[in-house]
Amino acid sequence: MIPYNPWPGVLLRWGLLTAGLGVLGYLVNQLFLVLFLGTLIYLGWHLSNVARLEFWLRTDRRFEPPHGRGLWEDIFNHIYRLQKHHRQRRRRLIEMLQAFRESIDAMPDAAVVLRDDGEMQWWNSAAEHLLGLKWPKDAGLRLENLFRNPEFSEFIQRTYDKPEPIRLPSPVNESIVLDIRLVPYGRNQRLLLGRDVTRLQRLESMRRDFVANVSHELRTPLTVIQGVSETLVEADLEAADRHGLELIQQQAQRMGRLVEDLLQLSRLETSSRPADVAPVDVPAMLHSLRREAETLSGDREHFLQLDVRTQCQVLADEGELRSAFSNLVFNAVNYTPPGGAITLKWWCDKDGAHFSVTDTGIGIPAKHIPRLTERFYRVDRGRSTKTGGTGLGLAIVKHILQRYDARLAIESKPGVGSTFSCHFPIPMCYQDAAASRAG
Numbered sequence: 001m002i003p004y005n006p007w008p009g010v011l012l013r014w015g016l017l018t019a020g021l022g023v024l025g026y027l028v029n030q031l032f033l034v035l036f037l038g039t040l041i042y043l044g045w046h047l048s049n050v051a052r053l054e055f056w057l058r059t060d061r062r063f064e065p066p067h068g069r070g071l072w073e074d075i076f077n078h079i080y081r082l083q084k085h086h087r088q089r090r091r092r093l094i095e096m097l098q099a100f101r102e103s104i105d106a107m108p109d110a111a112v113v114l115r116d117d118g119e120m121q122w123w124n125s126a127a128e129h130l131l132g133l134k135w136p137k138d139a140g141l142r143l144e145n146l147f148r149n150p151e152f153s154e155f156i157q158r159t160y161d162k163p164e165p166i167r168l169p170s171p172v173n174e175s176i177v178l179d180i181r182l183v184p185y186g187r188n189q190r191l192l193l194g195r196d197v198t199r200l201q202r203l204e205s206m207r208r209d210f211v212a213n214v215s216h217e218l219r220t221p222l223t224v225i226q227g228v229s230e231t232l233v234e235a236d237l238e239a240a241d242r243h244g245l246e247l248i249q250q251q252a253q254r255m256g257r258l259v260e261d262l263l264q265l266s267r268l269e270t271s272s273r274p275a276d277v278a279p280v281d282v283p284a285m286l287h288s289l290r291r292e293a294e295t296l297s298g299d300r301e302h303f304l305q306l307d308v309r310t311q312c313q314v315l316a317d318e319g320e321l322r323s324a325f326s327n328l329v330f331n332a333v334n335y336t337p338p339g340g341a342i343t344l345k346w347w348c349d350k351d352g353a354h355f356s357v358t359d360t361g362i363g364i365p366a367k368h369i370p371r372l373t374e375r376f377y378r379v380d381r382g383r384s385t386k387t388g389g390t391g392l393g394l395a396i397v398k399h400i401l402q403r404y405d406a407r408l409a410i411e412s413k414p415g416v417g418s419t420f421s422c423h424f425p426i427p428m429c430y431q432d433a434a435a436s437r438a439g
């Protein structure tokens with residue numbers, strides 16, 4: 001609809017009035033005086049309307065607008081319509097905000113809105129119950145002052161880069177385990193979410209204990225089977241019996257490796273960080289790993305190269321680090337055809353220290369790469385049965401690296417080869433001054 005335009009009418013009335021005043025002034029022979037008085041009266045009328053408008057805006061704008069005539073009636077109506085529209089929009093926004101708050105309030109997870117300076121602005125009822133916050137007493141306080149836990153203080157200070165979630169006991173009830181995450185949004189604001197994972201944690205620990213116990217219980221019968229089959233293989237047996245025994249021996253060895261890997265995984269899962277962390281001489285470890293890889297390669301004659309560009313050390317448990325690196329190196333040997341090249345590289349840069357194993361092996365199709373570190377995930381069952389793999393190697397590597405805030409990256413092309421790299425952040429690197437001078 002085309003809005004009504006008052007201006008033609010206004011101009012017409014103004015023209016008629018001026019013409020009337022002109023005629024009147026001419027008749028009484030006082031043209032300028034009549035026009036002057038007419039203009040004064042016209043201005044006075046406008047001024048009185050402006051005064052009514054100002055009074056209406058200053059006092060209560062919810063009342064009906066003042067009655068005006070002509071152009072002023074249109075102006076009053078326009079302003080009134082605009083105000084009505086704004087009032088409706090504000091009401092709708094308030095209703096939406098209310099509904100939004102009610103839905104967040106109904107959430108079973110704790111949600112706390114943190115301002116850019118880290119102070120708490122708002123939270124839901126679950127936050128009161130799980131984190132012990134009290135409204136309005138705690139508004140404007142910092143969460144780390146209430147949640148007195150060094151791990152939490154360190155977590156909340158990791159500003160705006162979406163840190164990994166942490167698990168902590170609730171400050172109000174130690175038996176409740178919370179999974180706490182920070183979600184950045186808006187302008188440097190953050191939302192803290194706390195989920196009660198007590199049941200999940202209990203189930204996970206039951207599963208871990210079960211796997212650890214079963215693996216442990218299997219160890220003794222397996223050792224007996226291995227021992228007896230070894231003794232019998234050496235005895236004077238018919239070829240068919242010998243073949244059967246050799247099969248038993250092979251499978252028992254495979255099961256033994258599986259049990260050891262399962263036990264290692266459950267050990268890694270039960271303790272968060274190893275106790276005996278010390279600078280590990282990675283270059284020396286890589287030299288020894290290369291020798292072991294040469295032995296494993298045997299008559300497959302892989303071309304094994306070592307490229308050590310730094311003497312930088314890593315703060316870690318030596319046994320764990322060796323286990324992670326050896327898994328990658330031995331995989332390279334196992335999945336590279338005879339005569340292929342394998343390069344172990346150790347270097348450091350502004351991001352930290354890095355270890356990589358590059359091979360010219362069979363490679364891995366891209367769709368499998370994101371799932372390789374899952375337990376028992378195999379690209380092709382035939383491949384790893386041939387190599388005697390357990391399907392747990394890369395899961396162990398991932399778990400070990402996580403304990404040092406390090407990351408595993410995998411690049412691969414089928415038929416061309418693969419590169420498995422471990423990236424250690426700066427705080428995990430240790431530069432021995434004497435060693436670096438010598439290097």
Ligand code: ADP
Binds near residue numbers: 383393
């Ligand atoms: P496995 O004990 O079976 O080797 P891993 O967890 O070590 O188990 O590896 C998972 C799968 O990833 C393997 O089954 C294999 O298919 C693939 N894989 C690992 N390393 C390589 C590699 N260097 N080249 C090609 N495939 C690899």
